[in-house]
Amino acid sequence: MAGLEKKVTAFQDENLSGRSQKLFFEVTEEENFTYYGNHDVDFNKRIAIDCEGIDAKELNQKVRDALLKGYGSIVIKNPGAKHALGVGILNKLNLIFEGSLGYFGVGCIDGPTVRINGRVGWSCAENMMSGKVVVEKNAGSCFGAALRGGDLICKGDAGARTGIDMKGGTILVGGNAGAYTGFMMQRGRIIVCGNVSANMGDSMYDGIIFVGGEPKSLGTDCIEGEMNDHEVRWLEQKIKNAEIDCGVPASKFKKYVAGRMLWNYDNLEPAEKKGILG
C-alpha cells in the first residue's frame, strides 16, 4: 500500500478533507498499476471443478486458484443450488455452471462471461460491474439488484423486484417478471419480453423499462414513454444477441420511464455525482 506520508510523486492535486486520508502514489510500487485479482488467463485452458461436498468458500477459492494458474474457461459441476457461488471475480473468464445456483450467485463480479445451465435464486449478479451473465432457466427475486454494468440475461421467468436499485447495465428477461420490477432503479435498462406484475417501476429515479407484454400496474413515478427508431433497433439487436425468441416484434414493445426526474445524472457536477454513486 502506498504510504501516508507526503512523497514527491505525481497525482498530488486532489486534496481530500474531513476524515479522508491523504493517499499518494508511489510510481515504483507495482500494485499501483495492477488491479487486485486480475490475472492473465488463456481461454483455451479449461478446467472442471466439482462442487459436490464442498462449500461456497472453498469453491470460490478454487476458482481463484485456477485463475492464478491461467485457466480462462472454468466449468463448475454439481453446484447444487448453494449460495454465493462464483462471487467477486474481477477477471475476464468463461465461467460455466452445470446446474442451479442459490442466493447471491455471481455477485460483485467485474468482467467474466458466465453461463448458468439452471436456475438462480435471489439476488443473482448483484452489483455486477461488467461482463455477461446468462441464466438458462428461471430466476428468483431481486435479479440483478444494484446492477452497475454489463448484460444480465434470464431466458425464463424472473421473480419480484427484478433490477431493484440498478445503476446501469442491461437486464433482459425472456419470460415474465414479478412485482416491483425496476423498483428504485436509477439508471440502466430492463427488457421484459413477457408480462410484468404489479407496481412496475415504483419510485424509479431514471432508466428505462421495455415491456413486450403488459405490466399489471405501474408504480409511483413510472409513466409510459415514446419509443424512437434508435431504441427499436437497439432492442431488436439486444434480443437477437441473447438468442431469445420472445414472439413480440421490437416495435411492439412499450417503453416506461420515470415520471419525474428526481436526479438528472447527466448534468450533475462531478463532486455531486460521486456523492450519489459512491
Next chain:
Amino acid sequence: MCGIAGVINRSKKSVNVGEQMRLMLQGIKHRGPDSTGYAMYGTPLKTGFILRFKISENAVQVKGSAKTEDPEVLISRKKQVDALMKEHGAKITKQSNSTPYAFRYEFTYKNENLEELAKAIETVENTEILSIGKGLELIKDLGDATVVSDQYGLGKFMGTHGIGHTRMATESDVDIKSAHPYWAFPYQDVAVVHNGQLTNYWGNRRILERNGYRFNSDCDSEIIAVYIADKMSKGIELEQAMNDSLDELDGVFTYIVSTKNQLGMAKDHMAAKPMVIYEGKDIVACASEEVAIRNIFPHEIITYDPYEAEVKVWQV
C-alpha cells in the same frame, strides 16, 4: 428469517416422508437454528385418532423463560391428562413417548368433534396439544432437523406428505410452544408453517379469541393456523381460505398449510419472503431455498418462484 419446507407425494403410495423432510430441513438449517418442527401425514387410522401433546418445555436446551421441572410433576400431569381423557369418553389404545415431556397416543372417541376434549386436556398446567388427527403427527423440539428426527425416531416415518420449519426466534421465546408447525386447533389434520411477520396480529387475535379460539403462544404464526381453522369450520375450502388470508392478514409472509390430503402455499402481496417450488409428476416440493429441494433431487430439475399474492394447492 425462518425456513419452511413442504413435500407431497401425489401417487397415494406411502414413502419415507420423514427422511425427505429431514433432508430438506437440514438443508435450510442456516435459516433458523433455534428449533425444528415436522407435521407429517402417515397412513390414516380407520378408527380413532392420533394425539401428540407435550406437558412441559425442553428445559435442558431452552434459552427462554422455561425452567426444569421435577419428573414427579411431569408424571402427575400425564396422569391428569389420562384421567381427563377417560372422563370425556376417550379410550387410549396405544401410547409411546420419546422424551419425558412429549407423548404420542392413539385413542378412540365418541364423535368427530374434538374441541371439548382438546380444551379439557389443555386445562392441565403447561400442557399443550401439538396435534390431533387421523393421519397427522406433529413433532417439534429445540435443535436442528437431524437432532429432532433422531430424538423422535422420524427417519423411518412412512407417509404421503409433510411440512416442516426451522425457526429463528424473532417475536417470541426459544421454546417448544413458539416453535412451528402449528396445529389448527381444534380442526383435525390441519397444520401450518410460516416465514415472515404479521403486523395486524393483535387485532386479529382479539377477534378470534372473542369467537372462542385459544392461543397458546405469542408467536404471530399461530394466528394463521387459527385463521384457517376458523374459515374451514365455516365450510370454506382451503384454497379460498388461503386467498382470503392474503387480504386479511397484513405483513410480509409466505406460509405452507397441510390437510389430510392437501398441501398449499400462499405468498403475500409484496412477495417479500422467498419460496421455491418444484412440481414433478409424482412429487411436489416447496421450500424457502432451492438448496433444500436439491437435497432430495440431486439431478437437474426445473424450479420456479411463485409470484406475489399467489396461492397454490396440491392434492395427494
